[in-house]
Amino acid sequence: MRASLSAVVLVAGVFSFHASANPIQTTRPSDRQPREILQLPGIWIENIAVRSNGDLLLTTIGKGDIYSFNPSRPNAKPEIVADFDQISAAAGITEISKDVFAITGAEYSPDIGFTPGSIQMIRADFRKDRCGAHKNTTAPTVDFILRGGDVGPLNGLVTLPWHPNLVLGADSTKGLVWRVDTTSGEAAVVVEDELLTPGPVGPYDFGVNGLKIFGDHLYFTCTKRRALGRVKIDAFGNKVEPAELIAQFGDADSSAATDDFVMDKKGNAFVTVRPNLLYKVSPKGEKTVVMNGTIVAPASVALSRNQKKLFVVTAGDEASSVGGQVVELDI
Numbered sequence: 118m119r120a121s122l123s124a125v126v127l128v129a130g131v132f133s134f135h136a137s138a139n140p141i142q143t144t145r146p147s148d149r150q151p152r153e154i155l156q157l158p159g160i161w162i163e164n165i166a167v168r169s170n171g172d173l174l175l176t177t178i179g180k181g182d183i184y185s186f187n188p189s190r191p192n193a194k195p196e197i198v199a200d201f202d203q204i205s206a207a208a209g210i211t212e213i214s215k216d217v218f219a220i221t222g223a224e225y226s227p228d229i230g231f232t233p234g235s236i237q238m239i240r241a242d243f244r245k246d247r248c249g250a251h252k253n254t255t256a257p258t259v260d261f262i263l264r265g266g267d268v269g270p271l272n273g274l275v276t277l278p279w280h281p282n283l284v285l286g287a288d289s290t291k292g293l294v295w296r297v298d299t300t301s302g303e304a305a306v307v308v309e310d311e312l313l314t315p316g317p318v319g320p321y322d323f324g325v326n327g328l329k330i331f332g333d334h335l336y337f338t339c340t341k342r343r344a345l346g347r348v349k350i351d352a353f354g355n356k357v358e359p360a361e362l363i364a365q366f367g368d369a370d371s372s373a374a375t376d377d378f379v380m381d382k383k384g385n386a387f388v389t390v391r392p393n394l395l396y397k398v399s400p401k402g403e404k405t406v407v408m409n410g411t412i413v414a415p416a417s418v419a420l421s422r423n424q425k426k427l428f429v430v431t432a433g434d435e436a437s438s439v440g441g442q443v444v445e446l447d448i
């Protein structure tokens with residue numbers, strides 16, 4: 118035992134000497150290429166959140182399942198950790214306190230969109246396992262925040278940083294933003310604006326889709342307008358100034374359907390755009406292409422907790438037998 122252990126240490130020491138003496142090994146060009154790290158056959162991945170332990174939570178359309186996946190463990194298997202009852206889509210997800218997430222679902226079909234009145238919003242608490250013991254297991258405790266009624270259905274979700282019991286949700290069908298109190302289930306419309314509205318029937322005619330908060334603005338994507346914009350809000354999410362357009366990715370009839378996005382701490386936005394693009398948009402609205410290809414029908418994107426990696430999730434494409442993907446990129 119003892120002999121083989123010291124042999125290992127010796128070999129490791131030799132390797133580290135060579136590595137530090139050879140600066141060429143410090144950057145590998147392949148690190149800057151997008152890498153598919155997961156594909157779920159026949160399943161559309163709609164949204165993503167990153168837990169404090171680095172695990173990815175993935176909402177999916179098909180059966181309304183929520184998956185957990187460890188992106189840093191080789192050969193890690195995704196597991197279903199929660200699901201919605203009697204509805205087909207799990208959609209928005211946002212962390213409301215450490216390791217507690219609000220998640221929305223609804224009945225969805227590609228032809229009809231979301232069915233009015235079908236909303237469910239759950240709280241998934243990962244601090245305890247189902248038996249209530251403090252074991253930090255993957256399966257969360259789940260309860261309802263709201264179910265049915267005229268709210269939404271809600272697509273992108275974001276937590277109000279000034280009142281983390283309150284979340285804002287994108288109503289893509291009506292083209293406006295709701296605020297939901299996750300403690301009481303009370304809901305109210307807080308942002309209405311022309312820039313959030315869906316268009317007349319056409320390809321990808323959803324209105325407001327993704328939501329993020331940076332400074333005192335609510336940033337949003339609007340699918341029909343192929344746009345990223347922002348609107349100034351108060352501490353309770355109420356609109357205080359008209360919305361402004363930041364960037365556009367195509368005209369309203371183009372195939373460049375804008376889906377969800379994420380923002381880094383410098384205020385850059387990373388925006389998913391169908392059929393296969395991820396754009397970076399600077400605070401001034403300058404666009405650069407970060408991914409072109411590898412991703413098939415991108416739906417959302419998240420940053421790792423240290424902001425060094427992007428994780429794009431996709432709907433995939435049944436016709437070409439590509440399932441929903443998670444694609445990782447070092448930035």
Ligand SMILES: *[C@@H]1O[C@H](CO)[C@@H](O)[C@H](O)[C@H]1NC(C)=O
Nearest residue numbers: 216244245250251252253254
């Ligand atoms: C679970 O997490 C909590 C909070 O991070 C920690 O205090 C506790 O020791 C952990 N328990 C186990 C069994 O790992």
Ligand SMILES: *[C@@H]1O[C@H](CO)[C@@H](O)[C@H](O)[C@H]1NC(C)=O
Nearest residue numbers: 393394405406407408409410
């Ligand atoms: C993506 O790549 C294709 C093929 O190289 C190219 O034709 C297209 O212009 C690129 N799109 C963008 C937005 O850069």
